[in-house]
Amino acid sequence: xxxxxxxxxxxxxxxxxxxxxxxxxxxxxxxxxxxxxxxxxxxxxxxxxxxxxxxxxxxxxxxxxxxxxxxxxxxxxxxxxxxxxxxxxxxxxxxxxxxxxxxxxxxxxxxxxxxxxxxxxxxxxxxxxxxxxxxxxxxxxxxxxxxxxxxxxxxxxxxxxxxxxxxxxxxxxxxxxxxxxxxxxxxxxxxxxxxxxxxxxxxxxxxxxxxxxxxxxxxxx
Amino acid sequence: xxxxxxxxxxxxxxxxxxxxxxxxxxxxxxxxxxxxxxxxxxxxxxxxxxxxxxxxxxxxxxxxxxxxxxxxxxxxxxxxxxxxxxxxxxxxxxxxxxxxxxxxxxxxxxxxxxxxxxxxxxxxxxxxxxxxxxxxxxxxxxxxxxxxxxxxxxxxxxxxxxxxxxxxxxxxxxxxxxxxxxxxxxxxxxxxxxxxxxxxxxxxxxxxxxxxxxxxxxxxxxxxxxxxxxxxxxxxxxxxxxxxxxxxxxxxxxxxxx
Ligand SMILES: Nc1ncnc2c1ncn2[C@@H]1O[C@H](COP(=O)(O)OP(=O)(O)OP(=O)(O)O)[C@@H](O)[C@H]1O
Ligand SMILES: [Mg+2]
Numbered sequence: 001x002x003x004x005x006x007x008x009x010x011x012x013x014x015x016x017x018x019x020x021x022x023x024x025x026x027x028x029x030x031x032x033x034x035x036x037x038x039x040x041x042x043x044x045x046x047x048x049x050x051x052x053x054x055x056x057x058x059x060x061x062x063x064x065x066x067x068x069x070x071x072x073x074x075x076x077x078x079x080x081x082x083x084x085x086x087x088x089x090x091x092x093x094x095x096x097x098x099x100x101x102x103x104x105x106x107x108x109x110x111x112x113x114x115x116x117x118x119x120x121x122x123x124x125x126x127x128x129x130x131x132x133x134x135x136x137x138x139x140x141x142x143x144x145x146x147x148x149x150x151x152x153x154x155x156x157x158x159x160x161x162x163x164x165x166x167x168x169x170x171x172x173x174x175x176x177x178x179x180x181x182x183x184x185x186x187x188x189x190x191x192x193x194x195x196x197x198x199x200x201x202x203x204x205x206x207x208x209x210x211x212x213x214x215x216x217x218x219x220x221x
Numbered sequence: 222x223x224x225x226x227x228x229x230x231x232x233x234x235x236x237x238x239x240x241x242x243x244x245x246x247x248x249x250x251x252x253x254x255x256x257x258x259x260x261x262x263x264x265x266x267x268x269x270x271x272x273x274x275x276x277x278x279x280x281x282x283x284x285x286x287x288x289x290x291x292x293x294x295x296x297x298x299x300x301x302x303x304x305x306x307x308x309x310x311x312x313x314x315x316x317x318x319x320x321x322x323x324x325x326x327x328x329x330x331x332x333x334x335x336x337x338x339x340x341x342x343x344x345x346x347x348x349x350x351x352x353x354x355x356x357x358x359x360x361x362x363x364x365x366x367x368x369x370x371x372x373x374x375x376x377x378x379x380x381x382x383x384x385x386x387x388x389x390x391x392x393x394x395x396x397x398x399x400x401x402x403x404x405x406x407x408x409x410x411x412x413x414x415x416x417x418x419x420x421x422x423x424x425x426x427x428x429x430x431x432x433x434x435x436x437x438x439x440x441x442x443x444x445x446x447x448x449x450x451x452x453x454x455x456x457x458x459x460x461x462x463x464x465x466x467x468x469x470x471x472x473x474x475x476x477x478x479x
Binding site for chain 2: 042117119120122125126127130133138
């Protein structure tokens with residue numbers, strides 16, 4: 001197993017997986033929050049637009065979205081974000097992952113919004129807060145706390161879904177695994193173990209932390 | 222409290238604070254508010270009574286437009302209710318509301334519950350808002366709980382904090398929708414005492430309650446509603462001892478026999 005680590009940049013590949021995870025998680029959180037706000041807003045048009053987004057994106061295979069990002073934007077539209085080819089792919093993979101998981105973040109947040117009794121928003125409006133202020137000060141803080149567990153599940157799924165970025169040539173773990181398997185079929189089991197254990201090390205703490213946080217930050221009613 | 226029932230304090234002698242004219246509202250097929258006309262004077266305390274489903278809560282909620290209405294108009298201190306938007310938010314700040322289920326912000330401390338509105342809507346500094354909040358908590362008797370969360374307080378304490386939260390906006394009028402009906406009996410009085418004190422201080426109040434003692438003690442006028450209409454109004458004394466309408470006689474017979 002040591003051989004794998006000396007011959008291949010296993011840690012480097014996990015590093016890219018982590019970078020991909022963190023960046024697209026942040027993107028997904030921002031986009032997902034915006035879509036969730038659209039879905040709870042009193043404006044009918046925004047409501048429908050948000051619902052359309054979620055249903056469209058959630059039901060499209062992730063590989064398709066990532067490949068679309070790559071081909072659609074880089075090849076056809078010439079929308080290159082960087083001269084460096086590897087970096088370009090990384091950026092588009094991040095964007096694809098962020099937009100895809102935003103749909104799940106939105107739904108997690110909506111389940112969080114449903115944990116907030118209607119009286120909370122009414123009280124916020126009755127002291128004169130605007131819609132935006134009620135969202136920021138009352139609804140969203142409680143919704144986030146109520147959504148920690150599903151948000152954690154989305155983050156775990158996202159971590160594992162970064163492997164799809166291989167499809168457009170991002171040098172993350174799944175890509176390295178393929179290379180290693182081709183070079184060293186004799187080490188099939190160790191390769192499998194290294195990758196599997198690596199992902200468990202990445203995702204297990206997410207579950208533990210979110211379980212702890214969801215209990216600690218739970219809104220007492 | 223003979224003063225509250227003094228003839229000089231009858232509606233005619235007061236400047237109007239809340240004026241409701243020709244108000245109609247439907248929930249789908251249901252005509253919940255039928256041509257409501259009601260003027261509430263500055264400093265007047267009006268108790269609204271009526272059987273369940275008569276539209277009391279809906280009336281209360283249309284006054285700060287938590288519920289929209291179809292026809293008619295409502296003015297607060299001469300200003301008509303604006304449509305949804307920033308000006309409506311501003312006007313709501315002038316109308317305090319106390320709910321049956323308290324509705325304190327569950328993720329904020331008692332102090333933060335009270336300072337939120339003054340800081341965000343009235344643009345007060347934190348220090349100033351906290352100073353005012355502590356004075357209000359003192360007034361409603363829950364200073365010791367300032368840094369606790371709502372769920373850590375008794376129902377009576379929560380409702381007193383809710384009153385303080387509304388008062389922190391320095392409202393022109395306060396609406397109460399059955400403020401004591403979710404409380405254990407032993408906590409009803411502590412809330413009614415705060416409300417009575419508020420009534421004596423000259424606050425304009427619209428109170429939906431079946432607490433006869435409070436109505437007799439603090440109200441200038443009783444408004445009796447049935448089926449979305451105002452059926453009868455009068456001073457607490459005349460209304461409770463000589464109700465003229467059958468609906469009111471029937472209703473009083475039922476609640477007084479309990
Ligand atoms: N959001 C709503 N949608 C549809 N119907 C409603 C809604 N809110 C209230 N109603 C109906 O309107 C009527 C008046 O309700 P309202 O809550 O104003 O009565 P109330 O006099 O406050 O009664 P209670 O003493 O039970 O609180 C009832 O028949 C009620 O079922
Ligand atoms: Mg009611």
